[in-house]
Amino acid sequence: MMANTLKTATYAGFIATVLTHAVFGKDVPASLAPDLSPLEAVPALARKVVDHGTHTATYTRIRPPVLSKRPVPPPQPEREPTSEEREAMERRKAKGYASLSITATVYVGPKQIVTALRWWDQKTGQQYRAYSNADFRYLSQIHDIETETHVYLWFPFVDSCEMADLPTDEPNSIPKGITFEPGVVEYLLETRAKDDASQARILDLLDHVHALYQLRLPELKADYIKRMKETAARDEALRKNPPVPPSTQTYWWFNSRKR
Numbered sequence: 001m002m003a004n005t006l007k008t009a010t011y012a013g014f015i016a017t018v019l020t021h022a023v024f025g026k027d028v029p030a031s032l033a034p035d036l037s038p039l040e041a042v043p044a045l046a047r048k049v050v051d052h053g054t055h056t057a058t059y060t061r062i063r064p065p066v067l068s069k070r071p072v073p074p075p076q077p078e079r080e081p082t083s084e085e086r087e088a089m090e091r092r093k094a095k096g097y098a099s100l101s102i103t104a105t106v107y108v109g110p111k112q113i114v115t116a117l118r119w120w121d122q123k124t125g126q127q128y129r130a131y132s133n134a135d136f137r138y139l140s141q142i143h144d145i146e147t148e149t150h151v152y153l154w155f156p157f158v159d160s161c162e163m164a165d166l167p168t169d170e171p172n173s174i175p176k177g178i179t180f181e182p183g184v185v186e187y188l189l190e191t192r193a194k195d196d197a198s199q200a201r202i203l204d205l206l207d208h209v210h211a212l213y214q215l216r217l218p219e220l221k222a223d224y225i226k227r228m229k230e231t232a233a234r235d236e237a238l239r240k241n242p243p244v245p246p247s248t249q250t251y252w253w254f255n256s257r258k259r
Contacts, residue, residue, distance in 0.1 A: 061251075101120075102156050106135055106136055131175070141227075145205065
């Protein structure tokens with residue numbers, strides 16, 4: 001894999017152009033390799049190689065080269081939406097859109113899971129708290145929630161901890177004695193909205209979130225477990241084979257005299 005960085009910089013009042021070329025790995029297709037011949041063909045005025053042990057950094061000062069313009073890639077044709085996608089787009093046009101940044105802390109206990117939810121209403125500025133027995137770690141990849149009247153762009157911030165590790169004086173701890181009926185997906189809204197319309201909208205949102213969770217629970221859970229296994233495998237691979245920093249070649253030249 002390769003990467004190029006082309007930028008301008010000012011050194012002591014002079015305008016200079018710097019091109020950094022980094023090489024990652026050995027088996028790089030020729031089609032991906034940048035054409036460095038215009039730079040390599042220019043006589044080097046100065047060169048310095050810094051050896052970092054596992055990689056090197058080469059700095060070469062050259063005269064201003066003649067660089068050809070990069071071709072603009074042709075535009076990619078857009079995929080036509082399916083009939084189901086067009087129907088969903090038309091349905092959503094009539095609904096209000098809102099962003100929802102919600103913090104979900106999943107407390108894992110020996111007999112139950114409780115998720116503490118916290119968020120702010122964009123319209124009223126009011127903060128809400130709720131508690132649920134749904135494991136919101138499974139909902140972290142959901143992009144939006146559609147209710148009867150709104151489409152919420154869903155931005156969940158999810159973390160988790162063991163209930164036994166939570167201090168009793170923790171401000172975000174769950175209320176003592178809170179329980180949910182086993183086998184039933186439930187939630188408890190702790191905060192009362194300032195008006196009936198806002199209260200109905202919040203309850204509608206929570207109803208749809210929990211209905212989605214219950215409807216797609218096997219799929220959501222399997223996807224979460226798969227992601228966790230893939231993450232653990234990547235972490236283990238990186239631990240056993242830590243990446244070696246790439247060697248870099250930096251070409252630089254002055255564009256003009258002092259201004």
